[in-house]
Amino acid sequence: MPIIRDPHLFNEQSLFVDLEGVLGCRLFLKIEGFNFAGSIKLKPAREMVERAEREGLISPGSILVESSSGNLGVALSMIAASKGYRFVCVIDPRCNQPTQQLMESLGAQVDLVTEPDPVDGFLGARLNHVRDLCASDERYIWLNQYTNPGNWGAHYRWTAPEISNQFPDLDVLFVGAGTTGTLMGCARYFREHRPDVRIVAVDAAGSVSFGGQPAPRLIPGLGMSVRPPQLDEALIDDVVMVEELDTVRACHRLAAAGFTLGGSTGTVVHGAASWLTQHDAQDLTAVAISPDMGRPYLDTVYNPDWVHDHFGAEVLATPDDLAGAPGRRSDPVSEPQHPSREAVAGYAATAALGNFVQ
Numbered sequence: 256m257p258i259i260r261d262p263h264l265f266n267e268q269s270l271f272v273d274l275e276g277v278l279g280c281r282l283f284l285k286i287e288g289f290n291f292a293g294s295i296k297l298k299p300a301r302e303m304v305e306r307a308e309r310e311g312l313i314s315p316g317s318i319l320v321e322s323s324s325g326n327l328g329v330a331l332s333m334i335a336a337s338k339g340y341r342f343v344c345v346i347d348p349r350c351n352q353p354t355q356q357l358m359e360s361l362g363a364q365v366d367l368v369t370e371p372d373p374v375d376g377f378l379g380a381r382l383n384h385v386r387d388l389c390a391s392d393e394r395y396i397w398l399n400q401y402t403n404p405g406n407w408g409a410h411y412r413w414t415a416p417e418i419s420n421q422f423p424d425l426d427v428l429f430v431g432a433g434t435t436g437t438l439m440g441c442a443r444y445f446r447e448h449r450p451d452v453r454i455v456a457v458d459a460a461g462s463v464s465f466g467g468q469p470a471p472r473l474i475p476g477l478g479m480s481v482r483p484p485q486l487d488e489a490l491i492d493d494v495v496m497v498e499e500l501d502t503v504r505a506c507h508r509l510a511a512a513g514f515t516l517g518g519s520t521g522t523v524v525h526g527a528a529s530w531l532t533q534h535d536a537q538d539l540t541a542v543a544i545s546p547d548m549g550r551p552y553l554d555t556v557y558n559p560d561w562v563h564d565h566f567g568a569e570v571l572a573t574p575d576d577l578a579g580a581p582g583r584r585s586d587p588v589s590e591p592q593h594p595s596r597e598a599v600a601g602y603a604a605t606a607a608l609g610n611f612v613q
C-alpha cells in the first residue's frame with residue numbers, strides 16, 4: 256500500500272498494455288499517465304528540480320520558469336506547489352485548455368505566447384519569452400528541458416530500467432521524440448546495458464528534429480520546430496515519421512478498444528505498427544511508450560467537430576467501422592479502426608460525466 260506525503264512520490268512504473276488484440280501486431284505499450292501529474296513528464300520535472308536543489312541553484316526567493324507544451328508545465332506546477340516554490344510556465348496556443356487550467360489550479364502563473372517566431376515557430380517564441388523573463392529579474396531559474404541533462408537523465412534512471420526489467424527479451428523499443436529526453440535517456444541506457452535492443456524514434460510529420468521540412472502541427476508533445484539540442488542520432492537505429500491524420504486514427508482505434516490515451520500515444524502506436532508491419536516482425540518483442548492519457552484531448556483528438564474541421568469527414572468512420580469487421584484488425588496501418596462521429600461524441604459525454612478511468 257503506497258502512502259505518500261508528496262504528490263511526485265507516486266508513479267505507476269510497471270503497467271503495460273498488450274495491444275496485439277487491438278492492432279493485430281505484437282506490441283506492448285508502457286503506460287506513463289498514472290501519476291498525479293498525469294504524464295511521463297513527472298520524471299524529468301522531478302529530476303531537474305532535485306538536481307537544481309542539489310546544485311544550490313534554488314533559493315527561497317527563486318521563481319522557476321519553463322517553456323512547455325503542457326505536460327512538463329503540469330508536473331512542475333505540482334512539484335512547485337508541493338515544495339512551496341513559485342513557477343511560471345510559458346505555453347503556446349497548442350496547449351490544451353484543461354492543461355492550462357490545471358497549472359493555474361496548482362498555483363502556477365501561465366504566460367501564453369500568441370505569435371510564432373518567424374523563423375523558429377511557437378517554440379522559438381516561447382524560448383524568447385523565457386529569455387526575456389530571465390534577463391528582467393535574476394530570481395528566475397530556467398530549468399530548460401531542452402538542454403538540461405536531468406531531462407534525459409530521468410529516463411535513463413527510471414523509464415529505461417522499468418522497461419528492461421519487465422522485458423528481458425526486448426528486441427525493439429519505440430519512443431516518441433519531442434525534446435528527445437525520453438528517447439535519449441532510453442537510447443543511452445540500452446546502448447550501455449543491452450546494445451542488441453533496437454531503438455526506433457517516432458516523430459510527427461512537420462517536425463524538423465530529423466531533418467524534415469517544417470509544417471504546422473496541431474497535436475502537442477511530439478515534434479519540434481527547431482532541432483532538439485539533446486538529440487544524438489548516432490544512438491538511434493531508425494526513425495518513423497507519422498502524419499497527424501494517422502495519429503488521430505490510431506487514438507480512435509485505441510479508444511474503440513477502451514484505451515483512451517493521449518495524442519502522442521497515437522503517433523507512437525501508429526509509427527510502431529507501421530514499422531513492425533514493414534519489417535515483418537511477428538516474432539519480435541516490441542515495446543512503445545505512451546506518454547499520457549486521453550482526457551486532456553477531449554476538445555481536440557476526441558472531439559468529432561475538431562477532427563472533422565482539421566482532417567475532413569473521412570477520418571470519422573461509420574458505426575459499422577466501429578463494430579469492426581473481422582480482418583480489419585490485422586492491418587494496423589492502412590485501415591485503422593476508429594469510432595464514428597456519434598461514438599466519439601458519446602464517449603466525450605461519458606468522460607465529462609466522470610465515468611472515466613484516469
Ligand SMILES: Cc1ncc(COP(=O)(O)O)c(C=O)c1O
Nearest residue numbers: 326433434435436437476519546
Ligand atoms: C504528451 C507528450 N508526448 C511526448 C512528449 C515527448 O517527450 P520528450 O520531450 O521526452 O521527447 C511530451 C513532452 O512534453 C509530451 O507531453
